[in-house]
Amino acid sequence: MNWLFRSLNSSIGKKVIMAITxxxxxxxxxxxxxxxxxxxxxxxxxxxxxKSLDSIKPFVRVIEVILALIFIFHIFNGVRLWYENKIARxxxxxxxxxxxxxxxxxxTMIQTGSIIFIFLVIHLSTFWSAFxxxxxxxxxxxxxFTADMFSNVYYAIFYIIAMITLGFHLNHGFQSxxxxxxxxxxxxxxxxxxxxxxxxxxMAVAFSSIxxxxxxxxxx
Amino acid sequence: xxxIKINLLVKVWRQPSTNSVGSFVDxxxxxxxxxxxxEMLDEINNDLEMKNLEPIAFESDCREGICGTCGxxxxxxxxxxxxxxxxxxxxxxxxxxxxxxxxxxFRAKAFQVMKDLIVERSGLDKIIAxxxxxxxxxxxxxxxxxxxxxxxxxxxxxxxxxxxxxxxCVAACKNASxxxxxxxxxxxxALLPQGQPERTRRVQNMVKVxxxxxxxxxxxxxxxxxxxxxxxxxxxxxxxNREFILAHMKSDNIEA
Numbered sequence: 001m002n003w004l005f006r007s008l009n010s011s012i013g014k015k016v017i018m019a020i021t022x023x024x025x026x027x028x029x030x031x032x033x034x035x036x037x038x039x040x041x042x043x044x045x046x047x048x049x050x051k052s053l054d055s056i057k058p059f060v061r062v063i064e065v066i067l068a069l070i071f072i073f074h075i076f077n078g079v080r081l082w083y084e085n086k087i088a089r090x091x092x093x094x095x096x097x098x099x100x101x102x103x104x105x106x107x108t109m110i111q112t113g114s115i116i117f118i119f120l121v122i123h124l125s126t127f128w129s130a131f132x133x134x135x136x137x138x139x140x141x142x143x144x145f146t147a148d149m150f151s152n153v154y155y156a157i158f159y160i161i162a163m164i165t166l167g168f169h170l171n172h173g174f175q176s177x178x179x180x181x182x183x184x185x186x187x188x189x190x191x192x193x194x195x196x197x198x199x200x201x202x203m204a205v206a207f208s209s210i211x212x213x214x215x216x217x218x219x220x
Numbered sequence: 221x222x223x224i225k226i227n228l229l230v231k232v233w234r235q236p237s238t239n240s241v242g243s244f245v246d247x248x249x250x251x252x253x254x255x256x257x258x259e260m261l262d263e264i265n266n267d268l269e270m271k272n273l274e275p276i277a278f279e280s281d282c283r284e285g286i287c288g289t290c291g292x293x294x295x296x297x298x299x300x301x302x303x304x305x306x307x308x309x310x311x312x313x314x315x316x317x318x319x320x321x322x323x324x325x326f327r328a329k330a331f332q333v334m335k336d337l338i339v340e341r342s343g344l345d346k347i348i349a350x351x352x353x354x355x356x357x358x359x360x361x362x363x364x365x366x367x368x369x370x371x372x373x374x375x376x377x378x379x380x381x382x383x384x385x386x387x388x389c390v391a392a393c394k395n396a397s398x399x400x401x402x403x404x405x406x407x408x409x410a411l412l413p414q415g416q417p418e419r420t421r422r423v424q425n426m427v428k429v430x431x432x433x434x435x436x437x438x439x440x441x442x443x444x445x446x447x448x449x450x451x452x453x454x455x456x457x458x459x460x461n462r463e464f465i466l467a468h469m470k471s472d473n474i475e476a
Contacts (some may be wrong), residue, residue, distance in 0.1 A: 002269070010427055011437035012464045081437055085395035088329050088436030092231075094244065095322045098295020101392055103447035167254040176440040182462030184455050207457065 012180075014077055019177035021074035026174065026199070028067060040213070043143035050142045075117060080169065082110040105172045112169040119162035150214035159211040164199055167204030171197055225250045226317040230264065232276055233324045235333050239338075240435035242333065244322070245465060246329050253313035257300065260289060260312055261323075275334040283308040285449060288384030291391065292337055293324040298388035298447045306386060306449040326387055329395035329434040343433040344401060348385075350429040351422035352405045354414050373411055380407035382450040389444035389452075395436030400444035402430050404452045410463055420467040424476035427464055 007013045038049045053060055098107060105112070118178055126149065134147055150156045174196025178184065183192070227250050235242025251260045258280050265275035281289040286304040292307045294300035300310040315321060323337065331339040381404070389400035404424050409415030415422070438457060445454045468476070 003468070006476075007468040011431050011435075012401075012427060012461055015437055015461070016465065029407075036398070053290055080337075085436040086396070088396040088434060090329055091395075093293060093296055093324055093327055095293075095296035097293075097325070098394060098441075098443060101298055102303070102394070102441035102443040103281070106441040107394055109439065111353055149397050173374075177441045179454070179458050180438075182460075182465065184458035184459045210342070 013036055014081055015180045017077050018081070019180040021070045021077070021161035022173050022177045024070045026170065026177075028070075029170075029203055033203065036210055037206065039143065039146060044143075046143040046146075047140050050074060051140050054137075054140075072119070075113070078110065078113055101111055103172070105168050106176075109169060109172060113163050115162060115165045119158075119165075122158075131156055146210075147214050147217075150211045151218065155216065156211035156215050160208045163207040164204050166207070167200040170203055174199055224253065226253055226258075226312060226315060226319075228312075228315060228318075229320045230260070231320065231322045232261075232264075232337070233333075234276070234336050236274075236297040236327075236334045238332050238334055241348055242304065242336075244361075245349060251312050254311050255284070256308060257292075257294070257310040258308050259310065277334075277338050279310055279322070279338050285309045288386035288449075289298060289387055291325060291326050291339075292387045293322075293340075293391055295322050298391040299386075299449050300327065303446065306384070309449075316447050316455045323400065326391035330396065330398070331390060339387075343435070344385050344387060344398065346433060347398065347426050347429050349406060351425040352409070353417060353418075355417055356414070366414055369412060372381050377408050377426075378422040380404045380411070380452065380456055381407075383448075383452050384447060384450060386414055388447050388449060390435065392443040392447035393438075394437055394443065395438065397438050397444075398430050398433075398447060399457050399460065400439040400452055402426050402471065403456035406463055407459050410459065411460060419463070421473070421476070422459065423467050424465040424471070424473070427460075428476065 008017060035049060035053075038046050127146075130145060131142060136142055150159070151159045174194045175189070178189070183189075227248070229430065230246060231244040233242055242254035246460050247264050249264060251263060252295050258392060261276055261278055267377045268275045278292065279289045281287040283290070288306070290298075290307040291298060294307070294310070299307045300314070301307060302310055302314055316334045324334060325333050325337045326341075327381070329338075330343045331341055334340050340346060378463075385390055385401060387398075387401070390396050390398050393399075406426060409422065410419055436467070439459075440454075
């Protein structure tokens with residue numbers, strides 16, 4: 001199996017890991033968003049949806065472990081690539097001309113990724129832990145808890161900023177994954193780039209719409 | 221005919237040797253807009269030599285954009301601000317009177333500065349030696365029509381073969397990655413029938429040597445394509461990725 005580790009540890013191999021885990025996370029976000037949007041249908045619907053997930057908990061746990069592994073691989077490899085790539089140019093240029101040859105979003109994946117990581121830690125320690133291990137588990141008042149959390153202006157604004165950052169990260173990541181897989185040709189690539197742009201806008205807008213909604217209706 | 225000249229402040233990276241500390245040195249020049257960038261440096265060197273000072277060391281050979289020797293980073297951009305030309309094809313008319321021009325060597329761990337603006341680029345040759353060749357039978361030249369190759373494919377191969385190996389892609393990349401160079405060299409051979417016998421071994425060995433030499437990985441910022449004097453497309457990098465993934469999946473070689 002050494003050959004497999006060696007090929008995945010090569011420069012292209014590490015990119016392939018980023019792309020596979022990235023695409024998996026892109027698909028996960030769609031499922032997550034679909035769940036979140038049921039908040040707009042009111043407390044009964046949302047609480048029923050989350051409760052029904054509770055009834056298939058063992059299955060959800062397995063998915064969560066797989067998801068956690070995907071996240072860890074994506075984050076670990078991303079940081080590793082960033083570090084190795086930094087070493088590849090020990091002396092920086094006196095004049096930075098990168099704005100003339102590449103987009104800002106493509107150059108700041110580690111920064112946007114870091115903000116998303118901070119968000120992820122906070123998100124897990126508040127929402128995920130509350131939904132899984134607190135009294136909510138018995139009362140099933142998930143909607144009320146969410147409304148309460150987002151009635152805090154600072155918390156809501158932090159969520160909105162994190163989701164816009166996520167949009168930036170996805171805009172480069174989406175097409176980048178396909179380029180890494182080698183799927184770049186005249187016919188499909190403009191389509192992929194446009195689809196990636198629309199997807200990232202959808203994610204930023206739709207995920208942000210929830211804290212904005214609760215801010216506007218004042219927590220109830 | 222009036223002799224119009226433009227005045228510039230040129231800041232050039234001076235470094236006596238690989239292990240010494242370098243710094244920027246200011247040169248005030250008055251130069252004809254019709255002269256090339258390298259001629260401007262030649263003029264500075266003439267002045268320096270007249271004053272018995274060490275001239276600026278920089279590389280050049282053909283001075284017509286085909287040899288890939290003259291690579292400089294000018295105001296933060298490899299080969300200067302004009303797209304799809306080499307440093308030697310850059311003319312002073314692209315600068316305005318009173319401009320400050322920063323001249324730096326290509327920067328990468330794999331491209332050590334040897335002196336001033338000259339960097340060690342033999343890493344690119346090592347990558348070629350690892351697989352950028354084909355095996356051919358000796359004998360007379362084969363008949364031109366004996367091996368059918370479609371126009372589309374030969375055009376793609378020729379576009380990749382336009383790479384002059386200057387290293388601007390490495391210099392432009394925020395990760396100092398040589399992916400565009402390697403992808404062009406892999407593509408030009410992988411596309412053609414002559415390149416098939418070594419196809420899987422080639423891509424595996426070239427990427428291996430590229431990694432060993434300390435070049436970074438590709439972040440798909442596409443800065444390389446924007447700065448390439450020959451306009452090599454990042455579609456070649458996609459092909460390299462494809463070739464690499466397939467080679468590792470298909471080949472029996474567990475050592476690669």
